[in-house]
Every structure is written in C-alpha cells, then in structure tokens.
Amino acid sequence: MTGKSENSEKTAPAAGEADAKGERIARFLSRAGIASRREAERMIAAGRVAVNGRRLDTPAFTVGPGDTVEVDGKPVAPPEPPRLWLYHKPAGLVTTTRDEKGRPTVFDALPEGLPRVMSIGRLDLNSEGLLLLTNDGALKRRLELPSTGWLRKYRVRIHGAPKDEDFAPLRAGLVVDGERFQPMSVTLDRQQGANAWLTVGLREGRNREIRRAMEALGMTVNRLIRISYGPFRLGDLKPGEVAEVRPRVLRDQLGVGPEKGPEAKPRKRPVRQRKPGGPGKGGTGKGGKTNPRRR
Template sequence: MIEAGRVAVNGKVIDRAALNVTDKDRITVDGRDLKAPEPPRLWLYHKPAGLVTTTRDEQGRQTIFDDLPDDLPRVMSVGRLDLNSEGLLLLTNDGELKRKLELPSTGWLRKYRVRIKGRPTDATFAPLRQGIEIDGEKFQPMSVTLDRQQGANAWATVGIREGRNREVRRAMEAVGLSVNRLIRVSYGPFQLGNLKTGAVEEIRPRILRDQLGLKDEKEAAKPGKPRPQRTRRKR
C-alpha cells in the first residue's frame, strides 16, 4: 500500500516503510484515518467436542468460529484444543497478547480432567511424572492424580506446562492407556468453572491487568455484559 502511494502521515504521502510514528501522528490510508488498535481483551470459551480450532477447515468440518456469538469482535484462539477435546479455550483480539500467553517461557499450568479406559493405579503414572520420551520427543514432567474409578473407566487430573500437540493423549498412550474424554479446566489463573458448553465470558479488565501485567486501564477495554449463555448461530 505504501509503494502504491496509498498511505500518508500527517498529510504527506510516504514512499518507504522505515518511518517511526507515535500516537500523535495522523496516519491515513486512501484518505481515511487509520484507527488506533483496540485495547487487548480476553474471553473464556467453553469449547464443545467436535469442533476444530481453526478459522477454516480443509475437510469442511465445523470450527469454533462457527459457534461463537455474532457480536463478538474478530478473535484468535490462544493455543488449540483438538477436535475431540473440550473445555476452556482462551480467545483474544490481540496478536501480541496471544503470543505472550502461548510462550513456553510463560510456563502457565494447564489442567485437564481426563477419562481413561481401563483400571490404572497410581504407579501407572510414574513415568509421566518423571518426564517421558515419545518417538524421540522429550516431554516435561506432568502432575497426574488418579481421582476415581467409574466402571470400566478411570478419571484423572493432569497438569502440563508445555501444551504440545495432543500431549496428554500421547502420554497416556505411552503408558498403555486410551483417553476417551479430555476436558481442559484451567489455563494458568483462568478457570472454566461453571461456564456452560458453548458459552463465552469476557475477563474483566482489572483481572486481565493484574494477571498479565498490563500497565493501566487504558490497555484493557471496558467489559461487555457477561455472556454465560447465548443463542447459537443457525447452521
């Protein structure tokens, strides 16, 4: 757009991108003022099983973006949950915030409720707590608690800090167990709580600011009305 002469700074058309600007400069594209970036916002979303966490799917499967409310602004997912996984997925309107939350150095604990086919004992999970290697890939130690046996299945709570592709499922398979339900219940300080399946709820600015180290209230948008339940789009 700059090469085409469509961008102007303070009324002067520019011909190079190597130009520093501040909030005081007026930038226009095709004669229209460039809007200031939206303040970073964050939402909790209870992803149902059966949706993919992508904008579009080559196989034509429904995505989480088909399920979100129409009045939600353009958002990106923080990390992913695979097709058959459900539970807490964070959504944000800010690419920098998304990258910050996904960085391994952030080290936030992700917790999952996991239903496993079989009758494992506490000792079954020892390799996972120590850190397991799968196909040459070293996994960091996980926290694993055996909660209860329920018929032919057992329930466990698993905590991880890396969030690799299908990490929990692959780790369980490595110790001879098959996962038939996977629910993420928390991502760092953010909890799924009683949020209903398919529901979206915005994090309040003060909480967002405290948890993520935002400088002041100008960096967080005013919250919309809580939206624990909403009407789905017609398909």
C-alpha cells in the same frame, strides 16, 4: 489511525501498549486483529498493505499516531485495548479460522457481538473446555510462550482400571516419537465403570501431548476437558458460553489494559444455536454457517 511515520528502531512496547511515537507496521496489524506478525509480513510482501496511500514493500516501517493504514484498500481501525475472554469449547470443533476439510470451527460457533478474536493456543477436535480468546495479537503470543510457566489442568477420562504407579513415567517425563515431554502432574481421581478419571497438569502446549503420552503407556483417552489455564478457570461456564475477563483482572494478572476506572460487571454470552450440519468426527458439535467477519 492518524500521525507521523517514523522509521527508526525502537524497543518493543509491552503487550497491548504502543510507543507514543509509533510501532512497526506488522505489530500494528497484529494488535488490530488483522493477522499475526508473520502473516502481516507476508501481506506486506504481497503488496496488500498501504500507509497514507503508499503501498509498502517492507515490514521495516513504523506507523505513527496520525497515519492511515489500509489492507486491500480498506482502512484499518486503530487497535483497541487488549481484551480477554473465557470460552467453553465443545467437542467437535476445530480451533482454526478455516478448515480445509470443511469441519465446523470455534469461530463459526462464537456468540454474535464479539469483535474479531484469536485463540490463545488450541484444543484439538475432540477436546473440550477452557479456551482463551483475545483481540490482541501481542497478548496472544505472550500467553502462548512456555516462559509464562502457567500450569494448564485437564480432567482426563481413560479406558481401563489403572493403578497410581502406572503414571510414574508421566511424572518423570518421557520421550514419545523422539520428542521429550516435560514431567506432568497426574492424580488418579476415581474409577467409573470401565473408565478412570484423572486430573493432569502440564506447563507446555505440545500437539495432543496428553493423548500421545497416554498412548505411549498403552492407555486410550476417551474424553479430555481443560479446566484451567494459569489463573483462569473454566468454572461454571456451559459449553458454547463466553465470559469476558474483567479489566481489573487483566491489570492484576497480566499488567495490561486501560488505567483504573469504572468496572462493568462481567457478562456471559449465551450459546449461539448453530444450524445442523456435519458433526465433527467423534464430537458433539454441529456445523453452522461460517462467519467471514471473524476471518
């Protein structure tokens, strides 16, 4: 990126948009997909970031349209317009770029050809279904905020033959290990042998919230599939497939993206075949070679 630096306070631009006079360096790196803002600030403190050949020691620096930004001596390309993908996460993958236990990650399994992406929220190891991916750090943070009020729906299979009234505590909101969970919508759909299928909706994303809430009622979840996240649906995506959200939908639903122009037809990316490795505990996915390009 090239232009003039201007170190002055500004109102932060909306997700996916930069002020014409520039933006803070940590935000620039986040939008460029290098790191989150906090991680970028740590990189700056470690002396890994330079602008126009000058190593930075503070994140209080504004990058302008003519500045050259480097991380670890390598130039950083200007941020692209924000993009969003729907990914059908299989069970057995962790939603992190690196796993200290060596388990396969979502980012190892993504189809070739995607840019560097970040997940919006997480699904735990044994959970499946819709995971949103983006190339834009500001959009990621925005969509993770509880203030979006977006409903997230899940198909949940539990062991046993519950009655509808058994879920009253979930609908009212309950406290688990000192943590208050907001009320959930719960529909008892059908009994299937020794298991029951439910549809559960919630508007927050606490760690393993549905599993922990069910455990508090003495119920065990043995399958969990996210089917929607706000206006975005899993639809007919197969496990491992990725589909990009159309720019027009991004504009209409989120108010971000380029101005109106010709629209490309959305494309599903096929599942990438991963070489056999250690399957995730309790999951169906298999390990593959890591892809440092996405890390």
